[in-house]
Amino acid sequence: MESTAQPLRLERTNNKAGFLRSAKSKKGQFMKHVTIIGAGKIGGAIARMLAETGDYAVTIADRSAEQLGKLDAHLAVKPLELDITDAAALDAALTGQFAVLSAAPFHLTGAIAESAARTATHYLDLTEDVATTCKVEELARGARSAFIPQCGLAPGFISIVANDLTKHFDTLDSVRMRVGALPQYPSNALNYNLTWSTDGLINEYIEPCEAIVEGKLTVVPAMEEREEFSLDGVTYEAFNTSGGLGTLAKTLEGRVRTMNYRTIRYPGHQAIIKALLNDFNLKNRRDVLKDLFENALPATMQDVVVVFVTVCGWKDGRYLQETYANKVYAGVVAGKKMSAIQITTAAGICTVLDLLADGTLPQAGFVRQEEIGLDAFLANRFGRVYDPDVMRMAKAG
Numbered sequence: 001m002e003s004t005a006q007p008l009r010l011e012r013t014n015n016k017a018g019f020l021r022s023a024k025s026k027k028g029q030f031m032k033h034v035t036i037i038g039a040g041k042i043g044g045a046i047a048r049m050l051a052e053t054g055d056y057a058v059t060i061a062d063r064s065a066e067q068l069g070k071l072d073a074h075l076a077v078k079p080l081e082l083d084i085t086d087a088a089a090l091d092a093a094l095t096g097q098f099a100v101l102s103a104a105p106f107h108l109t110g111a112i113a114e115s116a117a118r119t120a121t122h123y124l125d126l127t128e129d130v131a132t133t134c135k136v137e138e139l140a141r142g143a144r145s146a147f148i149p150q151c152g153l154a155p156g157f158i159s160i161v162a163n164d165l166t167k168h169f170d171t172l173d174s175v176r177m178r179v180g181a182l183p184q185y186p187s188n189a190l191n192y193n194l195t196w197s198t199d200g201l202i203n204e205y206i207e208p209c210e211a212i213v214e215g216k217l218t219v220v221p222a223m224e225e226r227e228e229f230s231l232d233g234v235t236y237e238a239f240n241t242s243g244g245l246g247t248l249a250k251t252l253e254g255r256v257r258t259m260n261y262r263t264i265r266y267p268g269h270q271a272i273i274k275a276l277l278n279d280f281n282l283k284n285r286r287d288v289l290k291d292l293f294e295n296a297l298p299a300t301m302q303d304v305v306v307v308f309v310t311v312c313g314w315k316d317g318r319y320l321q322e323t324y325a326n327k328v329y330a331g332v333v334a335g336k337k338m339s340a341i342q343i344t345t346a347a348g349i350c351t352v353l354d355l356l357a358d359g360t361l362p363q364a365g366f367v368r369q370e371e372i373g374l375d376a377f378l379a380n381r382f383g384r385v386y387d388p389d390v391m392r393m394a395k396a397g
Contacts, residue, residue, distance in 0.1 A: 031076075032098040032357055036060045037084060037112050039067045042126065042196065043103035045338055045346035049382060050353070051076035052334035061093060072336065084108060090115045097121050099356065101151075101349055105199045110135050113147065120144040122356060122363075124349055126152040128204055128243030137247075140366035146356055148367040151349040153305065153341070154179035154261070155246025156369055157377070157386065161324050162309050163248060164374035168322055169313030172256040175212075177245065178229075178238050178308040180264025181341040183300050184329070190273070191266035193300040195341045198290050204263065205273060206283050207242035210249045212259035217249055223274050225260070228267065231308060231325055238262035239270045247368045264306050304329050305340040328386060343385050350382040 032055065036043050039062035050056040051074045061082040062068050068079040084090045084104070094100050094115050099122035102112045106129035113132075116123035117139045123146070127133060133149045140147035150156050158177050166172055183193040194201075208219045226239045244261030252259060277283040282292075309324040330340045338346075352372065355361045360376060377383040 031055055031057045033057045033059070033096070034099045034101060034353065035080075035094060035097050036101045036103055037082075037108075038062060038103035038105075039064070039071055039079070040103065040197070041339070041342055042345050044071050045333075045336075045342040046101060046103060046349060047077050048072065048074065048334045048336050049346055049350050053381070055357075056353075059093070059097075084111055084115075087111070087115065091119055094119045094121045099124060099353060101353065102126065103349075105197065106132055106203060107199070113139050116145065116147070117143055123147045123149075124151050124352055124356075125149045126156070126345060126349060128152075128155060128200060130207070130210065130243055133247065137366050144364055146361065146363055146365065146367050148352055148356065148361070148369075150246045150369055151352045152345040153181075153307075153348055154244045155248075156348045157344065158244065158261070158307060158309065159246045159248045159369040160372050160374050160377055161307070162311065163251070163370035165309060165311040165322050165324060166252065166256075166313075169311065169315050169320070172252070172311070172313040173319070174258040174310075174312045175248075175252065175256055176259075176310045177261045178264050178306075179244065179261075180236065180238070180306045181344075182264065182266065182304055182306060184302045184304050185300075186266055188297070190269050190297065192269055192297060193303070194293060194297050195300065195303045195339055196345070198293050201293070202286055202289055204241040204243055205277065206286070209240045209242045209261070210245050211240070211261075212249055212253060212256055215254060215257050217253045220260075223270060223277065225262070226270050227262070229308070231306065232327070235267060236264045236306070237267045237270055238264050246370075248370050251368065251370050264308065301330055301337065301339045303340045305344045326386065326388065333385065347382045347385045351377055351380045354380055354382060 034056055036047050039060050047058045047060045051058050058077045059080050061080040063083045065081050082093055100116050102109045102125035106127045109125050109127050109132045113123055113136045127149060136147050136149045158179050162175055162177050181195045205222055209222050211220045220240055222240050222242050224240050226237055228237050239262055241263040282289040305328045307326045312321045328340050328344050333343055361367055
């Protein structure tokens with residue numbers, strides 16, 4: 001299938017705020033109609049990126065009229081007040097749409113996937129929740145549309161990078177995946193500011209984590225196996241959190257001796273969180289923990305996303321290591337200032353949508369992130385935000 005997508009181009013501006021924008025689609029009939037569920041920071045960023053291309057007509061749905069009212073007005077974006085617990089209303093909203101993109105909290109994602117199956121709508125989500133992904137995989141069996149979960153940063157881009165590195169070896173030994181969304185200027189004991197979904201953050205701190213240990217897929221506890229490493233002169237800690245491996249663990253089971261995912265933080269964070277979860281028993285009082293986080297940890301737009309993947313194995317009889325390391329900072333995308341976590345997460349799902357729309361990805365059934373080639377991802381107009389050279393050019397413009 002020939003793509004109708006228009007390439008993004010960098011625009012230089014006097015205030016150096018310009019970033020990635022696209023030429024408008026010349027033929028309106030080629031616009032694909034998509035619905036985004038969830039009008040929070042990530043959902044709004046996705047809508048903005050897609051609308052700016054001129055290739056997508058976007059409906060963004062949320063049950064909160066107040067949340068919808070906070071969105072920037074755009075000719076290609078239509079707000080829709082919708083309660084997704086009303087299955088009939090959700091089905092009506094998705095009927096005739098090319099795709100639905102879930103940016104809703106993880107516990108609501110299953111209902112969206114069920115509606116996508118009923119209406120034969122392509123389905124993409126950002127969830128890190130293992131149980132939700134298992135449900136999506138079940139719904140994808142025999143489906144008339146594509147079901148592509150975990151399209152964000154981790155899981156998502158991290159799986160694409162790790163899988164690409166594994167192809168450089170004859171035999172694998174270890175795959176270590178590390179990702180963190182961090183404040184550039186930490187100023188509290190946790191060395192942390194809220195940068196994304198509080199529900200998602202708590203979920204990954206509490207739920208069990210998949211890992212491959214001595215060749216076998218197993219479950220390890222969250223917040224454990226702390227390590228330290230340095231990158232660009234900065235010291236970080238990393239520890240087990242849930243969901244980051246995505247489906248890659250099952251894909252590589254039996255082929256690798258050790259595989260794990262850990263979240264990156266500044267040193268000292270893990271010890272305090274463990275005290276809150278265990279000594280104060282807040283792991284069983286998520287509502288209290290959420291209230292504490294949201295009223296004591298200020299949000300910030302000045303963040304940095306750190307991606308660090310290391311693969312070891314044998315090539316031509318030699319034991320070798322390859323590493324992918326990258327940092328993405330907050331910036332201006334599609335004419336809007338966005339945090340690094342907004343940029344990387346929204347760009348991830350927008351890239352996958354583009355690859356689905358141009359026929360690069362399967363059009364039906366369950367699609368894993370590791371089925372997406374890294375070169376294709378980075379060459380995409382949205383995926384280019386992960387390219388340090390592109391980011392550097394935009395800032396210098």
